[in-house]
Amino acid sequence: MSTDNTKQENKAGTGEVRIRVRDLKKTFGDLEVLKSISMEVHEGEVVVVIGPSGSGKSTFLRCLNRLENADSGVVEIDGTDINARGVNLNKVRENIGMVFQHFNLFNNLNVLDNMTLAPVQLSKCSKPEAADRAGKLLERVGLADKAGSYPHQLSGGQKQRVAIARALCMQPKIMLFDEPTSALDPEMVGEVLQVMKDLAADGMTMVVVTHEMGFAREVADRVVFMDGGYIVEEGTPEEVLLHPSEPRTIDFLNKVL
Amino acid sequence: MLRIITDYGGLLLVAMGRTLLLALLGLFFACIIGLIFGIMSVVHNRPCNIIAQVFVDAIRGVPMIVLAFFVYFGVPYLFNTIIGGFSVTLTALQAGTICLALNCGAYMSEIIRAGIQSVDIGQMEAARSLGLTYAMAMRRIILPQAIRTMIPSIINQFIITLKDTSILSVIGFPELVNTAKNVQANTFMSFQTWAIVGVMYLIVITILSRSAKRMERRLNVDR
Numbered sequence: 230m231s232t233d234n235t236k237q238e239n240k241a242g243t244g245e246v247r248i249r250v251r252d253l254k255k256t257f258g259d260l261e262v263l264k265s266i267s268m269e270v271h272e273g274e275v276v277v278v279i280g281p282s283g284s285g286k287s288t289f290l291r292c293l294n295r296l297e298n299a300d301s302g303v304v305e306i307d308g309t310d311i312n313a314r315g316v317n318l319n320k321v322r323e324n325i326g327m328v329f330q331h332f333n334l335f336n337n338l339n340v341l342d343n344m345t346l347a348p349v350q351l352s353k354c355s356k357p358e359a360a361d362r363a364g365k366l367l368e369r370v371g372l373a374d375k376a377g378s379y380p381h382q383l384s385g386g387q388k389q390r391v392a393i394a395r396a397l398c399m400q401p402k403i404m405l406f407d408e409p410t411s412a413l414d415p416e417m418v419g420e421v422l423q424v425m426k427d428l429a430a431d432g433m434t435m436v437v438v439t440h441e442m443g444f445a446r447e448v449a450d451r452v453v454f455m456d457g458g459y460i461v462e463e464g465t466p467e468e469v470l471l472h473p474s475e476p477r478t479i480d481f482l483n484k485v486l
Numbered sequence: 487m488l489r490i491i492t493d494y495g496g497l498l499l500v501a502m503g504r505t506l507l508l509a510l511l512g513l514f515f516a517c518i519i520g521l522i523f524g525i526m527s528v529v530h531n532r533p534c535n536i537i538a539q540v541f542v543d544a545i546r547g548v549p550m551i552v553l554a555f556f557v558y559f560g561v562p563y564l565f566n567t568i569i570g571g572f573s574v575t576l577t578a579l580q581a582g583t584i585c586l587a588l589n590c591g592a593y594m595s596e597i598i599r600a601g602i603q604s605v606d607i608g609q610m611e612a613a614r615s616l617g618l619t620y621a622m623a624m625r626r627i628i629l630p631q632a633i634r635t636m637i638p639s640i641i642n643q644f645i646i647t648l649k650d651t652s653i654l655s656v657i658g659f660p661e662l663v664n665t666a667k668n669v670q671a672n673t674f675m676s677f678q679t680w681a682i683v684g685v686m687y688l689i690v691i692t693i694l695s696r697s698a699k700r701m702e703r704r705l706n707v708d709r
């Protein structure tokens with residue numbers, strides 16, 4: 230992995246732009262959560278977003294697949310402006326997997342059906358094909374024996390691994406993670422991070438909101454520190470985590486490390 | 487007492503059958519109405535929300551006996567006389583079914599709305615994030631989960647509707663209460679007649695709520 234030294238353009242030469250965000254703004258009532266966010270994520274890049282609670286990390290991530298509607302600004306996924314009128318949002322979302330803090334597995338479906346529902350409903354593949362793909366993914370996340378289990382029969386770590394596998398079953402080009410390990414007991418954090426590391430090693434384009442600084446250091450190509458509705462600082466993990474230049478970043482890192 | 491049972495027992499049983507028929511018809515259409523308005527009240531669409539809210543408020547704000555007179559006498563009068571040129575007639579069964587369906591439908595819509603809203607918002611978000619449409623997510627993920635929490639209220643509403651059929655005796659549908667009035671008029675044995683009718687309702691409703699309880703338990707087991 231080559232590390233370019235200009236902050237913005239990490240790995241810029243190695244892949245095309247998958248996500249382009251320009252001057253993104255989002256308010257909830259009077260609360261300005263995102264004031265102006267601009268960012269590019271390239272093919273195969275892993276971007277870790279850190280920042281204090283309430284700084285808008287989740288909101289930012291949710292604007293990337295329009296679970297949240299931006300007030301203004303541009304979000305382009307593979308060149309498609311997803312805020313444009315007439316855009317087929319469901320088609321866009323098929324290519325963006327999302328993993329939530331609280332797993333959000335479908336409680337009324339077993340693990341296999343959780344994974345195959347979307348690909349089959351959206352005619353991505355036949356039912357047997359989807360089941361076959363799901364089986365392989367479950368093997369990859371170490372849960373081959375859980376295909377018939379229901380969510381309430383799984384531990385937190387297992388649920389989150391299924392949630393990742395469910396997103397992957399759509400064969401997305403981009404994966405978004407919103408604090409995937411924050412709701413887990415400490416002993417289960419490792420198993421989920423391992424799956425994410427494998428995914429990164431396979432070249433998946435990922436945007437990860439997390440408080441796991443170890444993961445950021447080890448896996449991220451770029452770390453983005455958000456605060457007060459802006460990106461305060463970004464760069465390689467070394468730059469941002471070990472040699473931060475902004476006082477607010479230093480302050481935040483002192484608190485979490 | 488015995489004389490009423492031997493002489494009028496068959497008649498009362500048939501009337502109970504009509505009561506059940508009316509209730510079932512009303513419930514069937516109430517479920518459809520409830521589902522439509524229930525979903526209309528949760529979709530992200532202001533006009534739909536308002537229409538659903540107005541419907542529910544209107545039905546809840548009018549006593550069913552007034553609704554019954556309105557549908558049975560008022561609506562045909564509107565078409566035949568006020569507007570003119572139509573010949574609309576409603577049988578008592580049709581008018582009764584409409585009344586029950588509207589009345590129960592409004593309450594069902596509230597039950598369904600609450601049931602849908604009781605499902606964690608994360609379920610919908612996860613479904614949409616995979617590219618599923620709102621309708622697919624509703625049908626495959628949200629409604630199946632909502633149904634479980636709705637079942638006790640729905641059963642309760644079914645029982646209320648069964649009892650409400652008695653109100654429709656006023657438009658002359660020969661259900662149990664209407665028939666019992668005739669029995670009382672013929673025999674002058676009001677105590678015995680109404681005691682028997684009361685017990686008949688009691689038996690049917692008890693059977694219903696018992697089997698409902700059993701169904702509820704079974705649904706909770708395989709959860």
Ligand SMILES: Nc1ncnc2c1ncn2[C@@H]1O[C@H](COP(=O)(O)OP(=O)(O)OP(=O)(O)O)[C@@H](O)[C@H]1O
Nearest residue numbers: 257260262280281282283284285286287288289408
């Ligand atoms: N749907 C909403 N309606 C109103 N306010 C919201 C909504 N979603 C988020 N907010 C507010 O926006 C701000 C940013 O929220 P967000 O969840 O994006 O922060 P975050 O950085 O993800 O925080 P955390 O680390 O706690 O998850 C918070 O103050 C939150 O209360």
Ligand SMILES: [Mg+2]
Nearest residue numbers: 286287288408
């Ligand atoms: Mg968050």
